[in-house]
Amino acid sequence: MSERLALLMNSPYVRRLGVRFDDHGDELTGILPYADTLVGNPLIPALHGGAIGAFMEITAAAGLLAASDLAALPKPIDVSIDYLRPVRPADVYARAAITRQGSRVSNVRVEAWQERRAAPVAALHGHFLVKPAGGER
Template identity: 80%
Template structure:
């Protein structure tokens, strides 16, 4: 795991949520381990939508840090989340894909799932302000 990704994982916000990253070559899977405090509706029970959205935003940032050379952490410009089904009280997994990257803005899509990747519980589409590392020459 690269140094920037480790820095993100050790930030207070990300570490409080318990988010981990499983890095295998060109695939990065983010993991949100289930914890009782993530439940938003105890009657169902279902994970809080804000926790799922925050997890996917973290995953988007992690994807940018893992697969692009950035001089600073990406900053969200706007983020849209589609909640597709209730999150059960169990671990959530997510993967980010960079759909377009310019010199200042990157478009990222994140899919989050639990039981099967083919049955996502939520999707995120976001635009992030990025600062690529300047190369000499």
């Protein structure tokens, strides 16, 4: 695990959510373990959209850190989230795909799912400010 990814993983916010990552070859899969505190609507029950959005943003940052040699943590410029279906009280998984890696701004897409990757529960598209290691800024 890179030093920057370790810094992200040790942040109180990431630790509070319980997010962890599983690395299989060149794919980094984020895991948001189910916890009762993540339920936003106990009547359905469904996980809170804010927790899902935060998880996907963390996954995007981790994807950028794993794919690039950055001098600092990526900073979100703007993020758009599509909530596609209620997120049941179970673990959630996500993967980030970097659609454009620039010298200052990177575009990332994240899909989150539960049982089947082919049935995503939410999707994120975001632009992140990046600072490559060794770059002048």
